[in-house]
Amino acid sequence: MPRLLESEITKYLETLEDSEDGLDGSDSEVEDEGHYYQTARDVLRGLENSDEGENAQSDEVDADPPLVIDNDQNMPDPPILEAGEAVPQSRSQGISKRPLVWRKRNLVTAEDSLIFRGETQITEALMSCNTPYDFFSFYFTSDLKKQIVEQSNLYAAQKQISNPEIINENILNKFLGILIYTSVIKFPNTRAYWSDKFGYDHIKNTMPLKKFEKIRSTLHFADNTLCLPKDHPDYDRLFKIRPLEEMLNCQFGKVPLDQRLSIDEQMCATKMSHYIKQYMPNKPHKWGFKLYLICSLQGYAHRFEVYSGGGSKNNILPGEPDLGESGNTVVRLARMVPRNVNHIIYFDNFYTSVPLVTYLAKEGIFSLGTVRVNRLRNCKLPDKNTIMKKNVPRGFYEENVATVDDIDVSAVVWKDNKPVNLLSTYVGAEPATTVTRFDKSKKERVAIPCPKVIKEYNAHMGGVDLLDSFIGRYHITMKSRKWTMRLFYHFLDLAVINSWVMFKKVNNIKGNDQLLNLGTFRLELAETLCKLGLPANGAKRGRPSGSTIQRELVMKKFRGPAQAIPLKDVRLDQTCHWAVWLDKQQRCKFPKCSGFTFKMCQKCRVSLCDTKKSNCFYKYHNLE
Numbered sequence: 001m002p003r004l005l006e007s008e009i010t011k012y013l014e015t016l017e018d019s020e021d022g023l024d025g026s027d028s029e030v031e032d033e034g035h036y037y038q039t040a041r042d043v044l045r046g047l048e049n050s051d052e053g054e055n056a057q058s059d060e061v062d063a064d065p066p067l068v069i070d071n072d073q074n075m076p077d078p079p080i081l082e083a084g085e086a087v088p089q090s091r092s093q094g095i096s097k098r099p100l101v102w103r104k105r106n107l108v109t110a111e112d113s114l115i116f117r118g119e120t121q122i123t124e125a126l127m128s129c130n131t132p133y134d135f136f137s138f139y140f141t142s143d144l145k146k147q148i149v150e151q152s153n154l155y156a157a158q159k160q161i162s163n164p165e166i167i168n169e170n171i172l173n174k175f176l177g178i179l180i181y182t183s184v185i186k187f188p189n190t191r192a193y194w195s196d197k198f199g200y201d202h203i204k205n206t207m208p209l210k211k212f213e214k215i216r217s218t219l220h221f222a223d224n225t226l227c228l229p230k231d232h233p234d235y236d237r238l239f240k241i242r243p244l245e246e247m248l249n250c251q252f253g254k255v256p257l258d259q260r261l262s263i264d265e266q267m268c269a270t271k272m273s274h275y276i277k278q279y280m281p282n283k284p285h286k287w288g289f290k291l292y293l294i295c296s297l298q299g300y301a302h303r304f305e306v307y308s309g310g311g312s313k314n315n316i317l318p319g320e321p322d323l324g325e326s327g328n329t330v331v332r333l334a335r336m337v338p339r340n341v342n343h344i345i346y347f348d349n350f351y352t353s354v355p356l357v358t359y360l361a362k363e364g365i366f367s368l369g370t371v372r373v374n375r376l377r378n379c380k381l382p383d384k385n386t387i388m389k390k391n392v393p394r395g396f397y398e399e400n401v402a403t404v405d406d407i408d409v410s411a412v413v414w415k416d417n418k419p420v421n422l423l424s425t426y427v428g429a430e431p432a433t434t435v436t437r438f439d440k441s442k443k444e445r446v447a448i449p450c451p452k453v454i455k456e457y458n459a460h461m462g463g464v465d466l467l468d469s470f471i472g473r474y475h476i477t478m479k480s481r482k483w484t485m486r487l488f489y490h491f492l493d494l495a496v497i498n499s500w501v502m503f504k505k506v507n508n509i510k511g512n513d514q515l516l517n518l519g520t521f522r523l524e525l526a527e528t529l530c531k532l533g534l535p536a537n538g539a540k541r542g543r544p545s546g547s548t549i550q551r552e553l554v555m556k557k558f559r560g561p562a563q564a565i566p567l568k569d570v571r572l573d574q575t576c577h578w579a580v581w582l583d584k585q586q587r588c589k590f591p592k593c594s595g596f597t598f599k600m601c602q603k604c605r606v607s608l609c610d611t612k613k614s615n616c617f618y619k620y621h622n623l624e
Helices: 006-021 040-054 132-139 142-158 169-184 190-194 209-218 242-252 324-336 354-362 452-460 463-473 483-510 518-531 549-557 616-620
Strands: 260-269 277-279 287-295 301-306 343-347 365-370 397-404 407-415 419-424 433-439 444-450 579-587 596-601
Touching: 132 242, 132 483, 132 518, 142 169, 142 209, 142 242, 169 190, 169 209, 169 483, 169 518, 242 301, 242 483, 260 324, 260 463, 260 483, 287 324, 287 463, 287 483, 301 324, 301 483, 324 343, 324 354, 343 452, 354 365, 354 397, 354 407, 354 419, 365 452, 407 452, 419 452, 463 483, 463 518, 483 518, 596 616
Parallel strands: 260 343, 343 365
Antiparallel strands: 260 287, 277 287, 287 301, 365 419, 397 407, 407 419, 433 444, 579 596
16 A cells, blocks of 8 residues: 655645635535544545545555554653663563662561461472482482483494493493492592502492493483484474483472572583583683572572573573573573462572562562662662772661562662672661671771671572582592583482482481481492392382381491491392301391301391391391
8 A cells, every 4th residue: 555755645734724715605514513633644534535435436556545643642652771671572561661760768578478388398208218329219210210221222222332231220320329439439530440459349349340431431311313403493402411401300399499599500510622611700610511500508409400502492481571591590490489488589690680570579489689780770879989988888788679560679789898789579778787897997807787688698598509519529520521421420419419418308307316428428329329239029119117127237236246237228139149158157147136157148248147947147138
C-alpha cells in the first residue's frame, strides 16, 4: 500500500479548509452539525470514506490511504536504560526499567518473616548409611558406574584398540580406589606407585600398572557417534562429560537444602590447551576450567555446572528473565531452591544486580551480595573519592533504600580499608555492631562501627570457599592430556567431599562422636573400593541388623595381640576369603571366642577358628 508524502497530506488539509467556506448555506450543514476532526488520522479516514463513495470503481491502490501516526502527548515514554545495558527481551518485561528512586532510610525485616519453613529431614537412604563406602555409593551410584562401563567398552570397540581392557563394575571400583589413594599418598609421578623399590603396596596389589593405564586411556562417558556437529545450533561443548554431570547433580540434589546458601565460581586447575579453559587472576589456581556451584555453609555442593563459554546455550525457561551471563547463572542454579520458604542466597559482585535480587524476591527467595557501583542506577551513596577522604572516619556507613515492583532493596556502603557496597532484600545497616581494626596512628586495635549487613555477608558467604579448602587438602593430581579426564577427577573429588560432609552430619545426628577426618575418610574409602568384590549370592536386601559384631571386633583388638581389622564392606563382600595355615597358633579374633587356631583369612589377615563346634570363620564373614 503506497504512503502519502507530507506535502500531499498538507494539500488534503488545505482543500478541506477551503471547502468549509463554500458550504455555509448548503443543505449538508444540518447533517454535519457537531461533526469535527480531532486528529490527522480522522481526517484521512474521512477522506477514505469520501473516496470510496465517489470512486467505488477505482483501483485498490487508490482505495487504501496510508496510516499516519499522530504525536499524541499521552503516549508512554520509552524505558530508560543504563549505558551499556541490553535491551530487554519479551521474557524480561516483568522487571521494571523505570528510574529508581533511592531514599535514606533503613531496611528492617521482621524476624517472623525470616523463619525457615523448608524441609530439613534427611532421607532414609542417607540415614541408613554407616561406612564411607555407603555414603560414596549414594552419590556414585551403580547406574553411574554402569554408564561409565558401557561407554568405555563401546569406545574401545569403536576405536578398534588392539587387546583392549574390557572393564566391569568391580574393575571400575578398583580403578576409582587407586585414584582416591593417589589424592592422599603423594608420589612424584603415576608410575612411581608401582615401583619395585619405593612403590605403594596397596596400589600395587590392587591392579597392574599396564591394566590401569589401559583403563585410563579408554575411560569414556558418552557415545561419540551421538555428538552433533559444531555448526549445529544445539551443539553441546560438554557433550562428552554431560551424562556424568547430570547424574551427579541428580544425586547431590537429593539432600535437603539449608536455609542459607551461597553461589560462587570454582576452578578445576589445569594448563592444558582447550577452548573452555579460563584465566582468573584473583584465584590461587589461575588457569583451568571454571565451575559455578551452589553450596551450603558446611561446604556441601548441592549443584554445579561447568562454564563452556559465553556463546553457549543459556537454556532460559519460560517466565525467567534474561539477566545476562552472570545473572542467568544464579537463576539456573536457583531453580532447585524451593520457593516461598525463606531461603537466603549469597553471592559476590560478579552476579549481584537490582533486577536479579528483585526477581529472587518475587520468587520468595531473599538475597544478599556485594555489588558494583555502576549497577546501582541513580543511587546517591558516596562515591569512592568522597568516602576515602581523611575527614571520613573508618567505619562510616550509609544506607539507601529503593522500591522496585513493591520490593524494598537496600544498598549500603561501608568504609573499611576501601569502600564496600552491598545490596540486599532482607537486611540493612541497622542495628550496627562493632569490629576491631588496627589503627596505624595509635598503633593499637580500635573498635569501629560495622553494619549488620556486613556481619550477615561474612558469616554466610563462605560455603564455596570452604569446599575449595577441602579440595585443596586432598585432590587427584594425576596428569592427563584429555580434558574429560581432568573434569572427571574433579567430579570424583566433589563426590568424595559431599560423602564426607554427609558422613559427619549423619553421625552427629546419630550421636556418634568418633568421626573421621577427610584424609582418613579417603583412605578407608579407597581401601574398600580396592578390596571390595561382588557378593556371591547377590546384594543383600532390607535394613541393616542391630548386631554389634563390628563394635565387638574393635573391642577385642585391644584385648590381645593387635591385628588390623578390615573394613566392614570388605569383611562382608564374600569374595576371595580363603583360609590359610599358620606356623604357630594364634588366638581367635572373633568376639566371645577364647580358642586358639592355626588358620587365618588370607584377605582379611585375621586369625579365626574353623572347627565343627566353633566355626568362627563363617560367622566372621557373614554376620554384620
